[in-house]
Amino acid sequence: MDPNEKRLAWGLVLLKFALPFLLSHPAFELHRDEYLYYAQGRHLALGYLENPPLIGLLGWVSSLFGGGDFWIKFWPSLFGAATLWLTLRLVKGFGGGLYALLIAGLGLILSAYLRVHFLFQPNFLDIFSWTLASFFLQRYLLRQQHRDLYWLAGALAFGWWGKYSVLFYVLALLLALLATKHRVLLVRRPLWIAAAIGAALVLPNLAWQYFHNWPLVHHMQELRDTQLQYLSKTDFLKEQLLMFLPVSFVCIGGLWWLFRSATFRVFGFLYVFILALLMLGSGKGYYALGIYPVLLAAGGRWLEGALRARALRLTAAGVIVALALPAIPLLLPLQAPPAMAATNERWGLKDMGILRWEDQKDHALQQDFADMQGWRELTEKTERYFQRLPDSTKAGTVVFGRNYGFASAMAYYAKDPYFRSRIISDNGTHLLWIPDRFHYRHILFVGEEAPPPGDVVWEHFARIHVVDSCTNALSRQYRSPILFFEQTDSTGLRLAVEGIREMKAKFRR
Template sequence: MRSKAYIILILLAALKIVLPFLLQHPAFGLHRDEYLYYQQGQHPDWVYLENPGLIGWLASVSGWMGGSFFWIKFWPAVFGAATLLLTAGIAKELGARLFGQVVSALGIICSAYLRIHFLFQPNFLEIFCWTLAAYFLVRHINTQSNRYLYLLFAALALGLWSKYSVVFFALSIAGALLLTPYRKWYTRKSFWVAALLGLVLSLPNLWWQQQHQWPLFHHMQELRETQLQYVDSATFFKEQLLMLIPVAFVWIGGLIWILRNNKYRVIGLCFLLCIAMIALGSGKGYYTLGAYPMMLGAGGAWLQQLVRRTWLQVAVVLLEVVCTLPFVPLLLPLQPPAAMAASNKKYGLQKIGLLRWEDLQNHALQQDFADMIGWDELAQKAERAYHQLPPAAQQQTIVYCRSYGQAGALLYHAQDTRFRKKVICDNGTFLLWIPDSLHFRNLLFVGRDMPEKDDAVFQQFRSVQVLDSVTNSLSRQYGDKVILFRDAKDSAFILANQGLEEMKAVFGE
């Protein structure tokens, strides 16, 4: 039976890896954020202005392997499979046998994780680290072995190298321990030695933040001003149900079951505290996804006790799969963009808010999907504009992009190495990669709108010409322009270098 369980779980893990590659339509490419994280891998560092360094190290490996679509998507797929196995492991530790473990594992396939684990963003690492920490917490409860206590804090430290939101999860564990008899752990030397180990493993991260004047807080403030201010509590809690709606009966039943279990109640309390803290912090709905695998594990253990007959167990597994099928087109782009837009309109997805973007307006495609098209068109048009300049003018031209997505796309899709070396951007970590001194006479601008008149650098050119723009109306980049600023005065690069120096100084550069 044990070997049979291993084989089935490994097969589910393999399915988890390959399924998105099989389902996503090839018209869709990399997501806006994936261009940023891939470029981080071309500049390995401990930490970046937006996030810790672990995803950058993985991107470096992807770059060594050629940087193809497959090798960029490889990491979220593999870590998704590892998360599936850990979720089944939690179910097993809570008492589930094969049926309960399969039910839990399917929860990682049949839900929002289907999309999350095909996006090269820190979220897949965050979810893995939270689940790993939860697994070691349950193992420590079951075995009382200090080894798992040390591994718990090591997993939390690894989470800090993935995404800073692990702080919410660590605090929720700390609070849950205080609310249960496990508060006695705080009196043990081994607990504080393990905590010290976690701190030591986190020190290089914290040192980098201190050396760069805590860009984490700058990034958090920017998020709050540009995105989180639009998050409301009603939407947040609605998303908690929608994200895992095909398997909602599993995790909700698991939560109720584990809260009534004296030995494992700490896990349920940890989940509730985590959800509450993220909600109070105006976090986005998907910020909580790292907390759900342990509830899926609890749900597997609950159903193992509840459902005894084999035919009913098969029915439960089939119910998970069948309930998922209608949601797959919402989780991955299965059709070409135009066909998907027509389907969205036909089924009225705008009425339930699935087509609402960060600008609070409804659009033809879901925002994530619209962020996966148009980038190659933008890169091709920018590179073509550069090559239309005389060779002498090319040498005196820089290519300035307003956003990290535009810069990352140009660097990824452009064919000419000379052109790629000209690309700069002052958005996010790209700022730190700009040479300290710029010299140019022409500037190829890539952005949504013409620079404002109070942007002094752009007023120092003798001519301005809009050369091209993104014409794919379904792309989120629709209307992004390629603009040539020609024949700069000497004051242009003087002002540009002054501004660059001031921006870098904010981060201790």
């Protein structure tokens, strides 16, 4: 890069890192998933039931700095900035100049990545690893040096430790090689050495998966049964357009440019095969986000060649910014919740389906934003009640979160270490953290709703006290109750212990 290109690149990278912190309103808490991944950092392991362990390791590092919201949000912003830097390097590899860098940078800053790089979820690791792999693939295509294949394998192994969906990239890459002149790589030793390196790097997690009876398979089946089977291929393709609406013409132009290039045509096939595999696997639209930095980089190169006049170039950049600005409030929580609800009403977002949650009902806020409230309130009320109990009652009480969100959020906001040590849940990875031998007389329950009639464990308590509930009407946790189940009998305890043992047995060899 020349000096002007470097200045632009660093300016875009710094803007990418800072933007989520500058635009998000402090009234919002963490998202329920973020509490889970941070909680994994308190239980370091080579794997978890829902995801690989890398994000838990990052959560542990954040805890060394106090575990505040900034240090949790630091990682998606940092990896987002690193992804942008790699995208700009891809632009240079494609032969792009200053204007191509600007277009690719705007595309990465003003699109769906704005939301992804605000949330402490494995998606930011997935996108980074795909982009890193694409960078080393491009370097190999340009230099034909075997070490770039080894680095490519390392990038894909890093992706495995971040999110298992990197398998889609691996399979699509093999198909893309078969579809182009680069198929000769498949019969050459360097590629298989690279594959062996990648396999060795992921072996510890594969061993963990084996000894825990392949929870990845269990998790994928659960996703398919509860979510993925209801996704349509039409909606999947529609999402590809909506995620990059301001720069959709750049992505389309980039794909066309890649297919016209004999050197880089493999990237065009890589994109097509990734979409095809995701549709066949009923993947969600955002699963494909990792391949779009390549399209944005190629699209910047294409647009730079297509537009020679300065006025046309400025107009195109202005159109991207103008189209992106209205979408920013949909991607980041810019306003306090009441003000956001009023804005949503004024803009008529209900009519667009943007406010429809998983329950298929329309609400005042987007589901993700509603899921960033109410957690602190529930924790404070639960902990306050626990502290008022006699010491003898505390010793016989467990705090039960009905799902990972309640348990992880209480563990995050709890002030008393003893209260935190009493928190359990049988949902997801929290199940593995329950001691094999545990005893209780009382349960302080927090969940979306009270246990339903007929649940044999909950019917063995002498009394039930309604403690409180979440009163934030804009929270997804609104009206979630806090209940104190007092004095279980020996049968209730036995049924609970046996039930936990049976659930954990599914993940043991």
